[in-house]
Amino acid sequence: MRRVVPGAWMVRFSALLCAVFLLLPLASLAQHVGARAIVNAWRMGGRSAVITSMTCTMLSMAVILVFGTPLAYMMSRRRTPFWRLVEFLMLIPLLMPPLVIGLLLMYVYGPYGGIGRALSQLGLVATNSALAVVLAQVYEALPYYLFAAQAAFSQVDRGVERASLSLGMGPLATFRRVTVPLALPGLCVGLAMAFARAIGAFGAVIVMAYYPSTLPVSIWISLQEQGLPAALPLAVLLLVVALPLPLLVVLWRRMRDASSPV
Amino acid sequence: MLQVQCEIPRRSFVIHAAFDVGEAEIFALFGPSAAGKSSILSAIAGFEPDARGIVTVDGNPLLDTTRRPPLHLPPWQRRAGYVEQSPHLFPHLTVLDNLRFGVRDADANDFMAQLIERFGLSGHLGEKPYQLSGGLAQRVAMARAVAARPRLLLLDEPLSALDWPTRRQLQDVLVALHRDLHIPVVLVTHQLAEAQRMAHRIGVLDEGELLQMGSVDEVVTRPATPRVAALVGYTAFLPIEGRVVAVHPERVVLGARPHLGPVLTGVVERMTWLEGRRVMDVRLAQGGRIEHIPLHPLDSVDLGQAVEMTLVEPPVFNAR
Numbered sequence: 001m002r003r004v005v006p007g008a009w010m011v012r013f014s015a016l017l018c019a020v021f022l023l024l025p026l027a028s029l030a031q032h033v034g035a036r037a038i039v040n041a042w043r044m045g046g047r048s049a050v051i052t053s054m055t056c057t058m059l060s061m062a063v064i065l066v067f068g069t070p071l072a073y074m075m076s077r078r079r080t081p082f083w084r085l086v087e088f089l090m091l092i093p094l095l096m097p098p099l100v101i102g103l104l105l106m107y108v109y110g111p112y113g114g115i116g117r118a119l120s121q122l123g124l125v126a127t128n129s130a131l132a133v134v135l136a137q138v139y140e141a142l143p144y145y146l147f148a149a150q151a152a153f154s155q156v157d158r159g160v161e162r163a164s165l166s167l168g169m170g171p172l173a174t175f176r177r178v179t180v181p182l183a184l185p186g187l188c189v190g191l192a193m194a195f196a197r198a199i200g201a202f203g204a205v206i207v208m209a210y211y212p213s214t215l216p217v218s219i220w221i222s223l224q225e226q227g228l229p230a231a232l233p234l235a236v237l238l239l240v241v242a243l244p245l246p247l248l249v250v251l252w253r254r255m256r257d258a259s260s261p262v
Numbered sequence: 263m264l265q266v267q268c269e270i271p272r273r274s275f276v277i278h279a280a281f282d283v284g285e286a287e288i289f290a291l292f293g294p295s296a297a298g299k300s301s302i303l304s305a306i307a308g309f310e311p312d313a314r315g316i317v318t319v320d321g322n323p324l325l326d327t328t329r330r331p332p333l334h335l336p337p338w339q340r341r342a343g344y345v346e347q348s349p350h351l352f353p354h355l356t357v358l359d360n361l362r363f364g365v366r367d368a369d370a371n372d373f374m375a376q377l378i379e380r381f382g383l384s385g386h387l388g389e390k391p392y393q394l395s396g397g398l399a400q401r402v403a404m405a406r407a408v409a410a411r412p413r414l415l416l417l418d419e420p421l422s423a424l425d426w427p428t429r430r431q432l433q434d435v436l437v438a439l440h441r442d443l444h445i446p447v448v449l450v451t452h453q454l455a456e457a458q459r460m461a462h463r464i465g466v467l468d469e470g471e472l473l474q475m476g477s478v479d480e481v482v483t484r485p486a487t488p489r490v491a492a493l494v495g496y497t498a499f500l501p502i503e504g505r506v507v508a509v510h511p512e513r514v515v516l517g518a519r520p521h522l523g524p525v526l527t528g529v530v531e532r533m534t535w536l537e538g539r540r541v542m543d544v545r546l547a548q549g550g551r552i553e554h555i556p557l558h559p560l561d562s563v564d565l566g567q568a569v570e571m572t573l574v575e576p577p578v579f580n581a582r
Contacts, residue, residue, distance in 0.1 A: 159350040163403075165337040166307055166344035167364025167410045174338075177363075181354045 041233035049218040060137040072149030094143035098203025132209035141198035152186020192246035264446040268315030277470035283446035290461035308337035343412030349403035351391035364410030397428040
């Protein structure tokens with residue numbers, strides 16, 4: 001028999017209210033933006049913004065994967081005071097407001113920053129360039145991947161890794177054949193979160209790179225110069241490129257978990 | 263031959279391990295929980311970076327901290343088959359891929375086929391670990407360890423989570439396999455029956471110290487100290503003629519047989535069942551109690567009845 005919990009309807013009502021609150025703006029977007037407006041936005045500069053955003057985000061994802069994975073692994077496996085401190089300090093970039101990130105990055109990588117000057121010696125410019133966009137995106141998105149990947153590595157049974165080592169596989173082979181396949185769902189979700197964060201990065205990006213304009217920066221420029229109706233179609237473009245990948249990854253993980261509980 | 267002479271520091275004590283295991287031998291490390299048994303196995307397998315001392319297999323060092331620089335052969339170079347209580351199968355691989363995981367020899371097909379047959383895995387090769395029962399998973403773990411052709415086999419209570427019939431079956435499989443493999447086997451167990459059934463020799467470990475080593479029969483019938491006696495199942499220590507006599511319920515027979523050992527009298531206080539056998543607790547006339555004395559099916563004993571019992575060749579210790 002189903003138990004009637006006092007106040008249960010209040011819980012249900014609050015839950016539904018919360019879900020509606022989160023989905024309502026999407027419905028209004030569909031109501032206010034037509035297909036023609038999106039096509040116009042695509043033609044009037046949206047296309048180049050999409051290409052800039054996608055290219056820079058893909059580069060950022062590569063950087064995050066290559067440098068974030070080893071750090072996440074060390075944070076999950078080395079429980080020494082040093083790595084615990086590193087783990088704690090990594091919370092700062094995660095929690096830092098994006099605009100502040102942009103200002104700080106400008107001080108380090110900008111024309112008057114130490115690294116910025118060194119980069120300029122190599123002919124690289126870290127402001128108003130694709131490099132600047134990538135730096136800002138990586139800084140904003142990396143912590144999201146880092147903590148998700150750390151959790152994914154922590155969930156891999158150490159006994160299974162021990163079994164691999166005792167069967168003659170070295171640490172690299174064990175990492176490749178055992179640790180990564182078992183951590184893969186968590187790593188993918190982390191990467192998808194980082195992707196969503198990077199492609200939507202605005203605060204740090206606008207400080208570092210007004211040009212080449214990414215989609216979020218283009219939206220802001222349109223909003224400033226032409227108002228809401230001009231900015232909204234670009235926002236739809238951003239959702240179209242930003243949302244499917246993370247949603248598909250989450251869906252894949254759910255289907256995978258349902259088919260084999262490993 | 264496996265030769266172990268090492269120390270492993272732990273938070274509350276240091277484990278001292280010193281023993282040899284011949285090629286045709288199964289050596290059981292027996293003792294209570296947290297005695298340090300698993301740590302010794304882990305050190306031999308190469309997973310204890312703090313271990314100090316010397317461990318060799320057939321004269322080849324796995325660990326030698328007396329050298330400069332010290333030698334800690336990494337686990338993946340030791341060729342030590344290591345099976346733990348949990349099977350730790352690779353969950354993303356099928357049974358067959360698990361078995362093949364550590365196999366590098368291209369001509370291993372015959373040996374693999376034999377292992378699959380011995381461990382009864384032929385009907386499960388395409389299954390994933392989550393589809394296997396506990397017993398089957400442990401079979402795969404053992405077959406996988408052996409398939410990699412180890413120089414020694416380290417078994418850390420691999421059967422303790424299984425039901426008794428499965429355990430007994432796998433014990434027989436392991437003993438038969440060992441006869442063919444001819445490699446040293448170290449078995450960690452906290453079940454004396456398992457050590458008795460499988461091992462040629464036994465080492466009793468308590469708080470990091472190997473208290474006694476010898477044949478299973480020797481350790482059980484002639485424990486060196488009261489502590490060893492207690493660990494191998496002696497449940498009562500009775501003062502008799504100024505000395506302490508250790509009583510093992512399995513070595514108590516009904517009736518007075520003075521030529522076999524001391525005769526005691528008492529009253530049957532409780533009768534119950536233990537692991538499929540009828541057992542009784544007897545309150546002794548001299549004071550004290552002996553619990554779980556097994557009864558023969560033909561023994562006719564009632565609750566409250568006065569009985570005479572003989573302790574068969576009990577170990578005797580000096581009173582403190």
